[in-house]
Amino acid sequence: MPDGPGRSCPLSYRYGAAALDSAPAFETETLWIAGGLYGNPCALERLLELYDAEPGTKALVFNGDFHWFDADAETFSAINASVMRHRATRGNVETELALPESGAGCGCGYPAWVGDEEVARSNRILERLRRAAAHRPEALRSLAALPMHLTVTLGGERVAIVHGDADSLAGWDFSQERLATGDGCVAAAEALRRARARVIACSHTCLPVLQALDDDTAVVNNGAAGMPNFERTHFGLATRISVRPRGGAMYGARVGRLQVEARRVDYDHAAWQRRFLDWWPAGSDAHASYHARIAGGPRYSPGQALRVAPVAAAPRAA
Numbered sequence: 001m002p003d004g005p006g007r008s009c010p011l012s013y014r015y016g017a018a019a020l021d022s023a024p025a026f027e028t029e030t031l032w033i034a035g036g037l038y039g040n041p042c043a044l045e046r047l048l049e050l051y052d053a054e055p056g057t058k059a060l061v062f063n064g065d066f067h068w069f070d071a072d073a074e075t076f077s078a079i080n081a082s083v084m085r086h087r088a089t090r091g092n093v094e095t096e097l098a099l100p101e102s103g104a105g106c107g108c109g110y111p112a113w114v115g116d117e118e119v120a121r122s123n124r125i126l127e128r129l130r131r132a133a134a135h136r137p138e139a140l141r142s143l144a145a146l147p148m149h150l151t152v153t154l155g156g157e158r159v160a161i162v163h164g165d166a167d168s169l170a171g172w173d174f175s176q177e178r179l180a181t182g183d184g185c186v187a188a189a190e191a192l193r194r195a196r197a198r199v200i201a202c203s204h205t206c207l208p209v210l211q212a213l214d215d216d217t218a219v220v221n222n223g224a225a226g227m228p229n230f231e232r233t234h235f236g237l238a239t240r241i242s243v244r245p246r247g248g249a250m251y252g253a254r255v256g257r258l259q260v261e262a263r264r265v266d267y268d269h270a271a272w273q274r275r276f277l278d279w280w281p282a283g284s285d286a287h288a289s290y291h292a293r294i295a296g297g298p299r300y301s302p303g304q305a306l307r308v309a310p311v312a313a314a315p316r317a318a
């Protein structure tokens with residue numbers, strides 16, 4: 001396994017699935033969860049419109065990496081203020097800004113399938129963002145105070161909210177790649193049992209997946225709220241979990257008494273492209289890593305994201 005800044009997962013990021021088996025922070029009927037806003041103010045504006053239109057008792061949780069591309073102090077500050085009006089948990093970006101670990105780089109904990117050049121660019125993006133955030137010490141203090149995970153109840157069902165996976169803030173066990181394996185599904189089902197949760201909602205690994213598991217449980221990863229998640233699209237995704245289904249979901253599944261859905265965040269693509277290019281023109285690190293995805297989406301489809309049954313575990317050798 002490669003090591004070094006951007007690869008390793010700092011010890012302070014680890015909590016373990018049993019930590020999610022905690023008293024609920026609050027109870028509600030409908031939960032919106034937006035991970036990976038990545039400093040996109042256009043996506044934030046659209047997300048808040050969608051959330052405002054939601055009827056009934058509700059809460060909005062930003063589960064980390066709401067900052068990333070917003071490397072100017074004014075936008076950083078405005079996004080931070082909006083997020084702090086709702087619930088939030090820390091992602092690796094916020095953690096490395098507010099509580100930096102020596103040698104952690106961007107804190108992404110990138111697995112081996114992500115190339116060294118991309119990891120190096122991520123570390124440099126974080127350094128630039130850190131310089132912008134240094135002008136806003138009050139925002140950094142608010143980030144340092146955020147929890148790494150939250151547990152919520154809806155209709156008597158427990159939903160755990162994390163940034164990475166059940167064990168770590170920057171874990172990759174809930175990536176679509178890992179959940180495409182039998183071992184990955186078995187490990188995820190065990191994590192849900194240890195967390196005593198019906199659903200775990202996460203983000204961090206950049207591609208969405210709604211994975212049904214044994215015991216009528218599920219992992220839902222929204223991919224990114226602030227970047228396209230599917231080929232030839234220009235919208236982000238948020239997760240909606242509710243005791244009530246509601247029209248307009250991109251895809252969804254019933255899990256216990258809960259409706260778990262992926263919701264489109266149709267932001268102003270042209271306006272976002274302009275903002276992004278102002279901050280990160282051709283030749284910059286973020287442009288090299290993300291512009292193609294922002295312009296045309298990743299090679300991934302909604303049919304790959306919705307998985308109504310776990311992958312069977314491979315039989316063990318005798």
Ligand SMILES: [Fe+2]
Nearest residue numbers: 065091092204
């Ligand atoms: Fe992350």
